[in-house]
Every structure is written in structure tokens, then in C-alpha cells.
Amino acid sequence: MRTKGLAWSRLPLLIMSAISLPLIAGSTGLVCYTAVESLDLSCLLRWDCPHASPNITYTVQTKTQGDPWQDVPWCVWISSRSCDVSHVFSNFELYNMIRLGVHLTPSSTVWIKPHKFDYSDFTFSPPSISVSLKNDSMSVEVQFPCAANRRCAHDVCCPISKLIDPWTTVTVYNELNRSENQSRTVWTQEVVSTLEFSGLSPGQSYCAVANFSFPIYSIAASPKSAPGCVATRSSSGMLLMYCAGIGLSFLVLLLFLAVFLQKPRRDRPTPDNPPKALTAAQDLDSLAPPVFVPVDPCDINLELLDDHSSNMGLTSSSKSKTLSPHMHFDASGGVVYCYSEVLKQKR
Template sequence: MVRLGVHPDTTSTVWMKPVKFDYSDFTFSPPSISVSLREERLVVQVHFPCAANRRCSTKLCCPISQLIDPWTTVTMNSDVNMTSQQSRTVWTHDVVSYVEFSGLSPGQNYCVVANFSFPTFSMAASPKSDPQCIRTTDANQSELQSQLLLGIGSTFLFLFLFLFLVVFLLKQRSKTTKSRSAPVPVPLPPSLVPVPVDPEDVHLELTEDDHQITVLLF
């Protein structure tokens, strides 16, 4: 029950008739979602709207999931069969809610919507979020991508081996050229080979003939 009081003066208060306030009067903004594929599963992240709470800073967003633990319902359907849809309802205890779907068909477009409600009171529910869609990979396309990656890897491996072989051959050729261009020492004839001489074996002999001096070394 909510009543509004008016103060005509500082000493008295005039109260209006009480107004009943029910959970059905709650109004929420829709959540926002993001979808992704992970190992053949569709993963949905549900982000809740900001709560108008005086404990939160005006510059920050306090998701409503910080104040309550809402029931979150996520619904998924495909473009091929709109009547065949999957729905998950979880009790959210975190700021962001995560829901996963499996059993996806390859090459189809899946769209997801989500909303949340006040715990135990489904009458106080938010509108559904804007749909987010994602397309699963086709089986033939996946096989083609695998073959393409295998071909690219094989090409890089062949180029690496080819470059390694070229560098190896260039190094071997450089070594052969250097060995051929190095000068080969020519041996001296025996008559020109210097023989070590002991100073004690050298003898001097002086002879004087017609005012000339001849020095003989033995």
C-alpha cells in the first residue's frame, strides 16, 4: 500500500487514499543478448538492464540482477522450421546469464530472444529482447575449409624445404669455390733449399796477393 501525504503547514499532514501496489505494476526494460557458436553449441549471453537504485553511482550501471535473482527465459528457433523451437529457463544468480543450446543442424540460421521475470511472479516480466541470429557452418563448407587449410600448410612446408635446400647448396658451392681458389704451395728444388749452418763450422782465411785481400769461407 502506498499513500501520498501533503503538508499544508509544519504541524499537520493530510493523507490521500491508499493505493494498492502489486507485482503486476512492475515495469522492466528488455534485456540485451549476444550469441556465438562454440563446438557445435549455440551460447547465449543475457545482459540485464540497469536498475534505478540510489546505491549505484550515476556514472555506473547496476544491472537489476544485482538486486534480484530473476528467472531468465531464452527461446531459439530456426528459419527452416519456425514451429520447432527450443526454450530454456534458468534462475540467474550472476550479473550475466548464460544459456546453451545443442543439437544444431548445419547450414541453418538460428534466431534467439530472451526475457526475464521477477522471481516467483511471472506476471512481472520484461518484454522480449531484440532477436539475435547466427548461421551454423555447412558441412560441405567446413570440409572445404579443412582442405584449404591443409593445402596452404602443405604449400608453406614445400616452400620451406625448397628454400632450405637452396641455402644448403649455395653454402656447399661457396666452400668448393674457396678451396679451388686457394694457392697451392710449390716446393723448392733441393739446390735452393736453405740449409742451416752452425757458426762454429765457418772458417775465415785471408790471403794477400798484389795488395789484394781474399777472404775465403769454409
């Protein structure tokens, strides 16, 4: 038991020795600890040389498979303890190397053992998703985090899907019954990845989560996104909407027929019928009441013919005869007298 406890107590020392030994620079005894931090395809080299002079300076170089070592222009003879080389690397499927140079004197530089930069160093931010419901299918759109790289230096946001073709995995599950789920993994070759899921039960709430990884290497995978949820329509609600649509269509048809049937039809004029304007005038004349104009009897002129044969047959008593209350005939003189009310009053 004592031996085992002693071994466990020495384990941190063994680990530190394993890390420090490769970083000892030749016979100078200079020890530097280097580490690479990578988030969303960025690359930041950090180092610590605890026994180095405070005034010492450093230079960082990079190397891509098949190319020579090259200085990072903004990390030459610097006194800081870090260097961002994110804009240097553009092909992540080749071998990329980084090394730190320590300037002991203006003419003496010690190069620390190179550090590789590959998928084992990658870490990613979770993607963001948006979900929508189309009929009975759920559409999930996956948007990738922004990356810092020289190929996208002029863009406000350069999604990492412009630099690599990630494997994207989307899982859709029933919010109340997690056993009802379906998952799909696709090789994304577009800036935005969109996946469709069908076979969802009506009246249920479904959620989706997504993550992605570096092509082929699942070890470099992002955390899962925040869930995006949507509720499917219930069967009763769909039936009600269907019936409402049919009823509305039927109502519109009835209104159209009612308006069409109430529209008056114009009769064509026949040759036997008089023109409408003339007929209307005649109808008005026939309906107008007769107008009676008062006539003074004295305004009537009577002309009597001197017929001797008729006079011969008249007796003396019949020579004078009253024709009306206002007219009197004198046979002897052949004169007709007209009496008005005025004359009668004077007499």
C-alpha cells in the same frame, strides 16, 4: 435481456465505486485516487484529489516491513501530483508501503489509505541480447535494462540484475523452421547472463529471443527482446576449409624441404689436400699462356774455348763458318761476328 443490459451499463460505476471507497479519508468526504507506476524497479506515486482546494499541499511517506513510517524528504508539503520514491526502496522481497498525506490546514493532515508496492506493480523493459557462433554452438548474452535505485545512484547504468536475481528465459529457433527450437530458463545471479546452445544444424539460420521475470513470480515478466540471428556454416563449406588447410600445410612442408635440400654442403679439408688458396693460385698459373720475349741474337754472348785438338782437325776451308744468318765464326781469329739488319743495310 433488459435486466442483463442494465447490469452491464452499471458495471463501470460499480468499478469506480470499488476504487473510490477505500480512498475516502474519514468523515471529511475527501476522495483521492492514487496509483503506483513501476518500470524497471522504479516507483512513482501519482494521485488525484478532484475536490481538493487548488492551494492544498501533500506529503508522501513510505514504510518497509519492520520499520516505522518515514517522510520522503523531497516530497514533503508539495503541491505537485506525483512523487518519485524509486531511491527509497532497496529490498523488494519485503513488504513496502506508500501513503499520501493531504494537508487540509497547517495543523490538520488526512492520510489516505496506504498503497502496497510489490511484484504485482512491476513492469520491465525488454532485455537486449548479443549472439555469436563458436564452432557448432550458439552463445547468447543477455543484458538487462537499467534501474533507478539508491543502491546504484552513482552508476551511469545500474542493471536490474544488481538489485534482483531474475529468472532468464532464452529461446533459440530455426528461422525457416520454427518447430526446431530449444528453450532454457536459468536463475541469473550475475550482472550479465550467458547461455550456450548446441546441436544446431549446419547451413541454417538461427535466431534467439530472451525475457526475464521477477524471481518466482512469473506475473511480473518483461516482453521478449528483439531477435538476434546467426548463420551456421554449411557442411560443404566446412569440408572445403578443412581441405584448404591441409593443402596449405602440405605446400609449406614442400617448400621447406626444397629449401633444405638445395642448401650447399661444405666439404671438410683433408690433410693430403693443399690449402684452397694455394691450389687456386697454382691453377691460375697453369692456365696462363706462356709469354715469349723477343731476344736479339747480338745480345747473346758466346764464349769459345781454344781447343787446339779441335783446331788441328779443321781444314783451311773450314776455318770460317756461318753459325746463323746473323752470326759468323772466324776460326783463324777465334772470333764470332754478329750482323744485324742495320749493319747489313749499311754494307
